[in-house]
Amino acid sequence: MRTRFTLFAAAVVLSAAAFGNAPSFGAAAPAGDAAKGKANFERVGCWQCHGREGQGGREGPRIAAPVPMAYAALSGFVRTTSGDMPPYTEKVLSNQELTDIYAYLQSIPAPPDHKTIPLLAQ
Amino acid sequence: MARKAGRSGVDRRKFLTGVAVTGAATAVSATGAVRPASAAAAAPAATRPSTAAAQRELATSSVQVAPGTTPGTPGSDFMVDVLKSLDIDYVFSNPASSARGIHESITTYGGNKKPEFITCMHEESAVAMTHGYFKVAGKPAASLSHGTVGLQHAAMAVYNAWCDRAAAIILVGNRMDAVDRQPGVPTIHAVQDPGLLTRDFTKWDDNPQSLQHFAESMVRAYKISMTPPYEPVLIAVEEKLQEESIEQLQHGKKLVIPKLNRVSAPAGDPNAVREAAKLLAMADNPVIVADRSGRTPAGVKALVELAETLNCPVVDNLGRMNMPNQHPLCRIGGGNLIEQADVILGLELTDLWGSVNSMDDSVEMRQASRLKQGAKLINISMADIYIRANYQDFMRYQPIDIAIGADAEATLPMLTEYVKQAIPADRRAVIAARGDAAKKAHAQARERTLQAAASSAWNAIPISSARLSAEIWQHIKNENWALVSRDSSLSNWPHRLWDFREHHQFIGGPGGAGIGYGLPAAVGAAMAHRDNGRRLAINIQNDGDSMYAPGALWTAVHHNVPLLTIMWNNRAYHQEIMHLQRMANWRQRGVENAHIGTTIWSPFVDFAKLAQSMGMTGYGPITDPKDLSAAIKRGVDAVKAGEPVLIDVVTQPR
Numbered sequence: 115m116r117t118r119f120t121l122f123a124a125a126v127v128l129s130a131a132a133f134g135n136a137p138s139f140g141a142a143a144p145a146g147d148a149a150k151g152k153a154n155f156e157r158v159g160c161w162q163c164h165g166r167e168g169q170g171g172r173e174g175p176r177i178a179a180p181v182p183m184a185y186a187a188l189s190g191f192v193r194t195t196s197g198d199m200p201p202y203t204e205k206v207l208s209n210q211e212l213t214d215i216y217a218y219l220q221s222i223p224a225p226p227d228h229k230t231i232p233l234l235a236q
Numbered sequence: 237m238a239r240k241a242g243r244s245g246v247d248r249r250k251f252l253t254g255v256a257v258t259g260a261a262t263a264v265s266a267t268g269a270v271r272p273a274s275a276a277a278a279a280p281a282a283t284r285p286s287t288a289a290a291q292r293e294l295a296t297s298s299v300q301v302a303p304g305t306t307p308g309t310p311g312s313d314f315m316v317d318v319l320k321s322l323d324i325d326y327v328f329s330n331p332a333s334s335a336r337g338i339h340e341s342i343t344t345y346g347g348n349k350k351p352e353f354i355t356c357m358h359e360e361s362a363v364a365m366t367h368g369y370f371k372v373a374g375k376p377a378a379s380l381s382h383g384t385v386g387l388q389h390a391a392m393a394v395y396n397a398w399c400d401r402a403a404a405i406i407l408v409g410n411r412m413d414a415v416d417r418q419p420g421v422p423t424i425h426a427v428q429d430p431g432l433l434t435r436d437f438t439k440w441d442d443n444p445q446s447l448q449h450f451a452e453s454m455v456r457a458y459k460i461s462m463t464p465p466y467e468p469v470l471i472a473v474e475e476k477l478q479e480e481s482i483e484q485l486q487h488g489k490k491l492v493i494p495k496l497n498r499v500s501a502p503a504g505d506p507n508a509v510r511e512a513a514k515l516l517a518m519a520d521n522p523v524i525v526a527d528r529s530g531r532t533p534a535g536v537k538a539l540v541e542l543a544e545t546l547n548c549p550v551v552d553n554l555g556r557m558n559m560p561n562q563h564p565l566c567r568i569g570g571g572n573l574i575e576q577a578d579v580i581l582g583l584e585l586t587d588l589w590g591s592v593n594s595m596d597d598s599v600e601m602r603q604a605s606r607l608k609q610g611a612k613l614i615n616i617s618m619a620d621i622y623i624r625a626n627y628q629d630f631m632r633y634q635p636i637d638i639a640i641g642a643d644a645e646a647t648l649p650m651l652t653e654y655v656k657q658a659i660p661a662d663r664r665a666v667i668a669a670r671g672d673a674a675k676k677a678h679a680q681a682r683e684r685t686l687q688a689a690a691s692s693a694w695n696a697i698p699i700s701s702a703r704l705s706a707e708i709w710q711h712i713k714n715e716n717w718a719l720v721s722r723d724s725s726l727s728n729w730p731h732r733l734w735d736f737r738e739h740h741q742f743i744g745g746p747g748g749a750g751i752g753y754g755l756p757a758a759v760g761a762a763m764a765h766r767d768n769g770r771r772l773a774i775n776i777q778n779d780g781d782s783m784y785a786p787g788a789l790w791t792a793v794h795h796n797v798p799l800l801t802i803m804w805n806n807r808a809y810h811q812e813i814m815h816l817q818r819m820a821n822w823r824q825r826g827v828e829n830a831h832i833g834t835t836i837w838s839p840f841v842d843f844a845k846l847a848q849s850m851g852m853t854g855y856g857p858i859t860d861p862k863d864l865s866a867a868i869k870r871g872v873d874a875v876k877a878g879e880p881v882l883i884d885v886v887t888q889p890r
Contacts, residue, residue, distance in 0.1 A: 169691035171890035179692035200821030228690035
């Protein structure tokens with residue numbers, strides 16, 4: 115069993131940077147269904163790297179609360195990325211499904227200030 | 237089950253002196269001074285269930301003995317004397333008939349004390365426990381198994397120890413003489429060259445053919461294993477030498493246990509170190525990258541002093557406890573420090589190339605240098621001195637400007653002194669300003685870390701890695717605690733939230749990334765913590781890893797090892813899911829099958845019941861974060877009272 119992912123933390127950071135700098139495609143987010151989006155978020159495995167709440171982790175950056183980019187940028191990245199995150203083409207994830215995922219990510223409430231959490235109020 | 241009897245309390249300085257004295261004092265036969273009085277009265281019990289053997293013994297021995305009994309003193313009693321002379325506290329073992337002689341001598345002649353026989357459920361676990369024990373105790377223990385099937389089981393754990401620069405003495409039983417070997421299983425379990433199987437990833441091995449040879453090879457093996465780079469060594473324990481008597485084997489010749497000489501760790505060539513110091517002193521953006529530079533507590537202090545002298549960041553790759561993680565100059569992960577650096581100093585890096593280059597896991601496998609134009613690279617490591625072929629743990633070749641073939645910890649004091657000498661007066665203000673900037677950046681990073689912990693997943697079910705880490709921390713931060721597991725599966729949240737200060741508080745990972753290390757290594761490490769004043773040992777345990785070696789839980793209970801195991805239960809070999817997703821996406825045919833062969837569903841493993849089945853207190857599964865605190869408190873209280881405890885926590889993937 116390999117542990118290649120542990121060796122590529124730096125590369126993932128680069129990928130995260132690219133994610134944040136993806137080109138804007140200009141269009142506003144089309145209407146999406148957050149409930150369907152959550153189901154698709156789980157079905158296509160977004161949560162495996164980005165966490166079930168999109169909170170991010172060692173293998174993938176935070177993508178929710180707040181969503182760090184406009185829909186066009188996210189869509190462009192998801193379709194065309196060729197780095198550590200593999201691309202999702204329309205063959206495996208339709209435009210509507212991606213729109214729904216975006217709606218789901220937008221629906222995740224913003225986290226509280228850490229100072230309001232006793233365990234983190236250091 | 238002799239936890240109390242197994243305590244040593246041996247001071248290391250006194251130990252070295254003691255070995256020298258013991259070496260001189262045991263220039264007599266094995267039945268001399270080192271034999272405990274309580275054991276001396278016990279009659280030898282080892283017998284070989286063979287009429288031929290009894291007839292042979294009677295025919296060759298001048299000692300009058302009853303048929304079917306061993307005349308005189310078993311050779312394996314002398315072997316135990318040798319182990320005692322080396323201050324070996326534990327022999328981790330799954331019992332093996334080819335080692336039955338020394339097994340009986342450890343438990344009876346040796347009084348099962350220093351060394352104590354630790355019952356393991358698998359040879360791989362036995363070596364992993366030896367591995368974990370070494371990293372806390374700072375001295376090797378031994379494992380004992382068959383030289384064939386046992387060593388085959390153990391091989392992956394030996395490779396982990398090799399990659400992780402961990403000392404271990406691997407003892408394997410074997411009988412060479414075909415004429416004197418029973419047919420069937422004993423012959424299937426015999427081998428011509430016991431060390432061959434693991435020779436690519438042990439530092440030295442030998443197959444002694446006399447008791448004197450055994451004594452000399454054991455002392456040599458210890459010395460080699462404990463000379464940096466620390467590595468495992470293997471000694472075959474010939475059955476004939478174990479089971480026949482000293483009188484039969486020696487024919488009146490005296491046995492001597494040689495004095496152990498320790499080899500000092502090699503420091504760098506002063507001229508090369510001085511050149512490195514000049515580069516660092518004049519650098520605008522120097523960066524240190526450390527992996528296993530903290531061999532001992534002195535290594536941590538030495539690295540802090542160098543970093544503070546230069547006010548430069550230290551990227552900690554977490555192979556060991558190298559640098560206090562909340563120190564303003566410590567950087568876990570490192571961000572883009574490498575790209576900005578004009579001088580980079582590597583210290584005992586597993587992968588120098590990988591530290592200064594990037595390579596993604598895409599179809600194209602794109603790779604690029606992370607070094608900026610003109611950046612200088614200095615490396616202090618034993619990796620260029622001690623290298624083997626075949627297994628690729630030496631990594632890719634990286635050109636270096638100043639390569640210092642030496643032990644980093646031994647070299648750091650000299651380097652720091654030379655850096656102090658090399659800093660011109662007009663640069664002191666610049667370097668001081670770097671320190672102020674580093675403190676400011678560290679405070680800002682700390683703020684971002686805390687806010688990242690308070691993410692959308694803070695109250696999520698399953699439980700987030702940040703939440704679990706914070707909940708554990710509140711219950712251990714005022715204790716004498718130590719983490720005996722790595723934390724990469726938790727996105728390093730313990731290292732992002734906790735305050736690691738002491739060398740013993742973190743021991744790195746498996747080294748070879750071989751799964752099945754975690755649980756047994758934690759048990760071995762916890763034994764050493766128990767022996768060092770009962771530190772509170774915390775093991776955040778990957779669920780899939782634990783299923784390789786669940787029998788280690790039994791060993792912890794049987795030998796009264798206080799250890800809090802918190803199961804990081806993401807119900808998968810999660811990394812493999814991500815690999816499968818990657819393959820599926822490269823091929824654009826959907827990830828819906830990525831769970832096949834990678835997940836631990838249908839059924840879920842009930843780890844609390846698994847622990848309970850072996851007599852261990854087990855809580856869980858805990859799925860709601862609001863239930864965590866009470867469970868962790870109960871667990872900590874029980875471990876402080878001397879119990880091993882397991883808490884099963886169902887978690888987010890990372």
